[in-house]
Amino acid sequence: MAEQVIIERLGAKADGIAETDGGHVFVPYTLPGETVEIEREDSRGRLLRVAQESPEREMPFCPYFGECGGCATQHMREDFYRAWKRDTLVKTLQHARIDTPIEAMIDAHGEGRRRVTLHVRFPEGVMQVGYMAARSHHVVTIDHCPIAVPALKHHAPIVARAIGEHLKAGRKPLDIQVTATLSGLDVDIRGHGPMKDKDRLRLVDLAADLDLARLSLHGDIVVERRPPAIMMGRASVIPPPGSFLQATERGEQAMAALVVEACARAKRVADLFSGCGPFALRLAERSEVHAVETDKGSVASLDKAARMTQGLRRVTVEARDLFRRPLLTPELNAFDAVVIDPPRAGAEAQARQIAASKVPLVVSISCDAATFARDAAILISSGYQLERIVPVDQFKYSSHLEVVGVLRKSGKKPSAR
Incomplete structure (x- = not known):
């Protein structure tokens, strides 16, 4: 049965949230302030009609939007979209008691998903x-x-x-x-x-x-x-079939530039969850790099690309399950910087080993704000200072967002709150 509800706010997944006598209802493709007609199924609402539109609404450019599950935000005006996405990250970090200022979000859609x-x-x-x-x-x-x-x-x-x-x-x-x-x-x-x-x-x-x-x-x-x-920097890489790649070329370039900038003075860098080498191969233009990745095919591709590219510093590779066998503190202490880019679940076990180490610099990349915050909080509690947070929007028109954080060892543990 159809009913009318008023959308109060947006959730982290871009669904509109309406407060009703029967509890919260989540309605995709809606905006705060809109009056919409829905068909309810438990806590989900299927949008039937927008009775009163928000001024932040615009016409989606894709004819499949609203049916295809790939995009969630094409109905938002650009300024509203950017503010909502950044605010979602702010709230997630605040929940973890991380108050480092967040820099402007980088639009990394480029030519699109590759x-x-x-x-x-x-x-x-x-x-x-x-x-x-x-x-x-x-x-x-x-x-x-x-x-x-x-x-x-x-x-x-x-x-x-x-x-x-x-x-x-x-x-x-x-x-x-x-x-x-x-x-x-x-x-x-x-x-x-x-x-x-x-x-x-x-x-x-x-x-x-x-x-x-x-x-x-x-x-x-x-x-x-x-x-x-x-191409990853000056190296030509042949990834194994189906192996991980950053969603867009511009997204990879933007994050790699942030990583290389942060590690500019590091002589030896550990690149953990390295994939085929989007960071390692660029870092190797200035630093010695040890790249660690679970997938053996990706490790082999990275190793071959490094050996075939002139002008790189020494690159060593290791196939290792960092969830079950994280690099231990004595191993980590050999590096001037650690770059870590785990899957969406984060890398809590590896973060704890880094927290106990003497590594002066950590660059943390994540496609999930909640696990980024969790792992960063572990490092902060052991004396690291989160100096910089840069959101990189390579998953445009979705609720997902990449986060790049730069953490530096302060030499002393923070006082208890």
């Missing part, structure tokens, strides 16, 4: 290709993605649809990751399972028809027609 994952499903035997709807397993069929880089915007759905047609006999749910590289599209297919040799050969032909740089199945390379290269 990787997308499209889903191929066969409900009732009919192929659907697109993105998932918000909080749903329903596929929203798309023919383009406005927030992707030009090489992916229209072509990624074409590639995914062609692969779906090629593999439709199995009717298996497929997830097709498409990455834009300097030498063409790098595609990894997930969900199909093992494939017979004759079927793999058919995929080789398909990769040629689509002019793909590389095609992989569950991370196993089927064919590499051209090395899918990505």
Whole structure:
């Protein structure tokens, strides 16, 4: 049954929050002050109509906005969006009793997302290709993605649809990751399972028809027609299929510039959760670097890129699960600076080892403000001072935000509050 509610404020996920006699209701795609008509299901509200619009509302530029679950904020005016996103970070840090001033947010969308994952499903035997709807397993069929880089915007759905047609006999749910590289599209297919040799050969032909740089199945390379290269500083890196990459090229460049600036005087740097080397390879232009990463393929790619790039300082690499085996205090004490960029869950165990060390400088990068605050608080309680916080918005039109923090050992523990 439809009902009208007034949106009081926005939550951390960009949902509007209405206070009703039945408790809070969360309504996506709404703004504070708006009167909206919704259909309620428990604490969630499905937006039916905006009866009274906020002056901060604007027309979304994507025809799929509101159906596709990829974007949450296209209905916000730019100034309002930037203020809301920054304020969300401020509140998260205040909750952790971190009061370091936050610098201006860097818009790091650039040309757009350089990787997308499209889903191929066969409900009732009919192929659907697109993105998932918000909080749903329903596929929203798309023919383009406005927030992707030009090489992916229209072509990624074409590639995914062609692969779906090629593999439709199995009717298996497929997830097709498409990455834009300097030498063409790098595609990894997930969900199909093992494939017979004759079927793999058919995929080789398909990769040629689509002019793909590389095609992989569950991370196993089927064919590499051209090395899918990505520049990281002056180094050319060939990431393993499906490995982690920063969402946008500009986002990576912005964060790397902050990291390199902070570590300018460090002779030896440990880069933890290093991935394929977006920070390590740039740091190595000035400093010796020891890069540590769980994924062995990423470690191998970083090592090869470092060895093939002239003019870099010494780079050593180590494949190590930093959640189970964090670098210990005696190991950390050999470095002048530590850079740490863990997954969304953060790195509490590693933060505690750093807190007990003598490392004078830590640069902490995180895509989750709450875990950034938790790990930073551990360091602050042991005597580090959080000198700088820079938000980097490479996940534009979503609620996610990258945070770069610079912490320096003060030589004494702070007094208890």
